Amino acid sequence: xxxxxxxxxxxxxxxxxxxxxxxxETADNFKAIINRPIKxxxxxxxxxxxxxxxxxxxxxxxxxxxxxxRLSADIVNFSASSSSVSKGETLIDTVNNILAMxxxxxxxxxxAPGACVFLSQHxxxxxxxxxxxxxxxxxxxxxxxxxxxxxxxxVRGKKVAIVGDITHSRVALSNIYALKKLGAxxxxxxxxxxxxxxxxxxxxxxxxxxxxxxxxxxxANMLRIQLERQDNKYFPSLREYSMLYGLNKERLxxxxxxxxxxxxxxxxxxxxxTSDVADSKHSIILNQVENGVAVRxxxxxxxxxxx
Amino acid sequence: MCSFKTNVFxxxxxxxxxxxxxxxxxxxxxxxxxxxxxxxxxxxDFSNTALIGLQPRGIYFSRRIHKRLSEITAxxxxxxxxxxxxxxxxxxxxxxxxxxxxxxxINFTVENxxxxxxxxxxxxxxxIRSALDALTDFGRPSKVELMVLIDRRYSRDLPIQPDYTxxxxxxxxxxxxxxxxxxxxxxxxxxxxxx
Numbered sequence: 001x002x003x004x005x006x007x008x009x010x011x012x013x014x015x016x017x018x019x020x021x022x023x024x025e026t027a028d029n030f031k032a033i034i035n036r037p038i039k040x041x042x043x044x045x046x047x048x049x050x051x052x053x054x055x056x057x058x059x060x061x062x063x064x065x066x067x068x069x070r071l072s073a074d075i076v077n078f079s080a081s082s083s084s085v086s087k088g089e090t091l092i093d094t095v096n097n098i099l100a101m102x103x104x105x106x107x108x109x110x111x112a113p114g115a116c117v118f119l120s121q122h123x124x125x126x127x128x129x130x131x132x133x134x135x136x137x138x139x140x141x142x143x144x145x146x147x148x149x150x151x152x153x154x155v156r157g158k159k160v161a162i163v164g165d166i167t168h169s170r171v172a173l174s175n176i177y178a179l180k181k182l183g184a185x186x187x188x189x190x191x192x193x194x195x196x197x198x199x200x201x202x203x204x205x206x207x208x209x210x211x212x213x214x215x216x217x218x219x220a221n222m223l224r225i226q227l228e229r230q231d232n233k234y235f236p237s238l239r240e241y242s243m244l245y246g247l248n249k250e251r252l253x254x255x256x257x258x259x260x261x262x263x264x265x266x267x268x269x270x271x272x273x274t275s276d277v278a279d280s281k282h283s284i285i286l287n288q289v290e291n292g293v294a295v296r297x298x299x300x301x302x303x304x305x306x307x
Numbered sequence: 308m309c310s311f312k313t314n315v316f317x318x319x320x321x322x323x324x325x326x327x328x329x330x331x332x333x334x335x336x337x338x339x340x341x342x343x344x345x346x347x348x349x350x351x352d353f354s355n356t357a358l359i360g361l362q363p364r365g366i367y368f369s370r371r372i373h374k375r376l377s378e379i380t381a382x383x384x385x386x387x388x389x390x391x392x393x394x395x396x397x398x399x400x401x402x403x404x405x406x407x408x409x410x411x412x413i414n415f416t417v418e419n420x421x422x423x424x425x426x427x428x429x430x431x432x433x434x435i436r437s438a439l440d441a442l443t444d445f446g447r448p449s450k451v452e453l454m455v456l457i458d459r460r461y462s463r464d465l466p467i468q469p470d471y472t473x474x475x476x477x478x479x480x481x482x483x484x485x486x487x488x489x490x491x492x493x494x495x496x497x498x499x500x501x502x
Contacts, residue, residue, distance in 0.1 A: 003405040022407075029391065029408040038444040041394035071394075301394070305405045 004302040008120045008127040011136035012177035020181060024146055026298035027291070034070060034293055044073035047304050049105040050098045053130070054080040057109055059265050059289065060130050060140070064107050067296035076103065091115065092122050099123055105304060108132075126303040134168050140264055141174035143295040145182055147288045148219055151260055156183035161213040163189045163245060164223030164272055165234075167196050171264045172223060176202050189213035190245060193234040210245050214255055221262040222247050222273045238271050248274040252282070260284055329457070329476055329484075330497035335371075338473040342454060343376045345471050346423065355449075356421040357386035361438055362393075362409035365426035367488035368456050372425055386420070388413035395437040418446035423471075427486045429455040432467035457484055457497060 002018050009015070033041060049068050053061055061077075068075050078098065095106065105126040108116055113135035120127045131137040149155050160179050166172045166188045179186050180203055187205040188195065199206060207213045214220060225241060235241045247261065261273070261283040269275050278285060330338065350356045358376070360369025366389050373387045393408035424438055435453060442448065454471035459478045476499065478484060483500040487493075 003407075026408055029393075029411055032411050033394070036445065041444070042440070043394045043399055046400070302405070305399060 004306065007303070007306065008116070008129075009138050009299055009303065010116045010120060010127065010129050012138045012141050012174045012181070013136065015138075017181040017183075020142065020145065020178060022302065023142055023295060023298045024149060026302060027142075027146055027294040030070075030297040030301075031291065031294040034290075034297075040070050040072060042072045043301055044068070044071035044304055047071075047104045048074040048076065048102060049107060049300070050076045050078060050095075050103045051130075052078045052095065052098070052106060052108045054108070054110045054115075055131065057130070059292070060109065060137075063289070063292040064128075064130060064139075064296050067293050067300060070293070071297055071300060073105075073300070076101075091119065095119060095123055099125055105300065126306075128299060128303065131170055133170065134173075135170050136174045136177075137170040137264075138174050138178075139292070139296050139299060140171050141178040142299070143288055143292040144171075144175055144221065144262060144264070145178045145184075146295050147262065147284050147291050148179075148184075148260070150287070150291065151284055152218065155179065157185070158219060159185045159187070159217045160219045160221060161187045161189055161207075161217035162221045162223065163210065163213060163247070165194045165225050166190050166199060166223070167194050167234075168226045169223050171221075175221060176204055180204075187213055187216060191235055191241070210247075211251065211254070214247075214251060214259065217259055219260040219262060220247065221264070223264065224266060224268055225271055238268075242271050246270070246272055246274065247277050249276050249280075252277060252280075258282060262288060265289070324500055324502045326485075326498045326500045328496065328498055330474060330486075330495075332495045334474075335495040335497075338456065339371050339375050340379075342372060342471050342473060343379050346372075346376060346454075347380065349452075350421065350423075353380065353382060353385045355419070356423065357388060357415060357417065358423050358425060359388045359390050359413065359417075359442070361424060361426040361434065362389055362391040362411070364428075364486070367490050368427045368486075369425035370490075371488075372454070386415050388415065390424075390438060390441055392434060392437040392441045395440045397433060397437065413445055416446050417442060417448045419449045421450045421452070422448040423452045423454055425454045427455065428457045428459065428484050429453070429467075429469055430459045430462055430484070432463045432465040435467045436465050456486065459484060 004022055005019050006015055051064055103125060107128045107130050109130040111133050113133040115132045116127050116129040129136060129138055145155050152158055162172050162175055176186050187207055188199060189207045189210060261277060263273055263285045267278055358369060358373050360366040377383050377385055389412040391409045391411040393406050396406055399406055452470040455469045456473035458469050458472045458475045460475050478499055485498045485500055487496045489495055
């Protein structure tokens with residue numbers, strides 16, 4: 001096995017397919033560990049990690065925190081709403097103050113695209129991007145691809161449709177990079193208003209008809225409609241979006257094959273996906289959540305192990 | 308005994324080491340047979356005993372022991388697993404090389420079982436210390452024993468000794484003990500390489 005090529009995990013764009021495979025192989029071990037009675041290993045016992053969240057998060061934050069605890073790391077949690085950021089402190093000042101307390105690794109979520117890259121140029125700790133605005137969410141893409149590999153045996157050659165708000169989704173961008181690097185075919189599907197203008201340059205197919213996309217794919221990754229990032233109206237109403245792009249049982253029943261359903265969460269039930277589909281046996285949504293802990297343990301173990 | 312002379316090529320020393328064979332094919336078979344009978348002496352029917360090989364290099368030896376033991380006792384139900392210790396090592400972030408895990412394969416609980424840990428070479432004892440930590444995360448064994456093919460005597464960093472030994476050798480700190488298996492290197496051979 002090779003070693004992880006980067007000091008930070010800022011995005012999927014700048015890591016190699018070997019790095020991704022290494023994360024997967026390491027995550028296999030951690031998945032076995034988190035499924036046994038004693039779920040903890042001592043690897044990161046002399047490491048302190050700061051979780052710095054400038055944006056709300058439930059799943060990612062809990063997932064990172066559990067992963068850190070299962071690696072025996074010490075943790076400091078920080079959220080913008082309850083900190084001096086609201087008093088006007090800059091990002092570098094905030095982080096440097098935290099680092100002055102001897103923190104070895106920073107997990108950061110920030111609304112500005114590129115915030116983690118900026119930070120990596122100014123501080124020495126390992127940085128893991130937990131989502132930077134509409135740019136990348138690398139650990140989500142890793143756990144999505146890991147879940148596809150687990151369900152279908154491999155990612156190579158599989159057809160994955162990413163459906164929904166492509167423009168505002170960091171999950172979409174990171175997923176496209178990861179899936180392409182692992183040899184999958186990727187299609188994006190959504191209304192033209194939610195499709196970035198140059199999306200074709202990423203080497204993905206573009207489709208505006210949900211049924212065509214579903215008929216083509218092996219895996220459908222249904223994205224959340226990110227109302228909080230939409231200043232303008234990109235579609236007339238949620239009801240209309242749901243009628244055209246919502247995944248429901250009738251649509252699934254019309255297909256002549258079974259497809260795997262994914263969703264990065266949190267789900268807007270009844271908008272991009274109906275409850276009966278989200279809770280069906282085709283859905284691997286909760287497997288994604290479980291795998292998230294193993295994949296994040298693998299990422300932190302590999303980054304910390306570089307010394 | 309075979310040795311390599313120093314070759315000087317364009318003024319650069321490219322090879323300077325000698326090696327001494329300590330075990331060959333036939334001695335491997337004899338040692339494995341003897342160790343199996345020692346196990347039988349202490350464990351009788353193996354109903355509450357599990358053999359656990361240590362990843363990555365101990366598994367070739369432990370698989371041989373498990374196979375031969377199953378043949379001798381005509382018992383194909385002897386519990387066998389393979390333990391990875393990467394997450395328990397005490398040199399994480401301290402060495403130059405990145406520590407990477409190997410496959411873990413223990414499909415039984417170790418609670419109240421007699422465990423025989425199996426590794427190829429015992430040197431500083433640090434691997435075994437890590438293995439003991441890793442093992443207790445699978446439960447509380449009633450007893451843990453250690454079997455090694457080669458015991459490098461007088462070189463321990465920790466108070467750890469084997470219960471079953473294939474061969475004991477005296478080595479210097481800069482010697483390397485190399486074990487090759489048919490499964491990974493075409494032949495069964497154990498060498499001491501002196502640089």
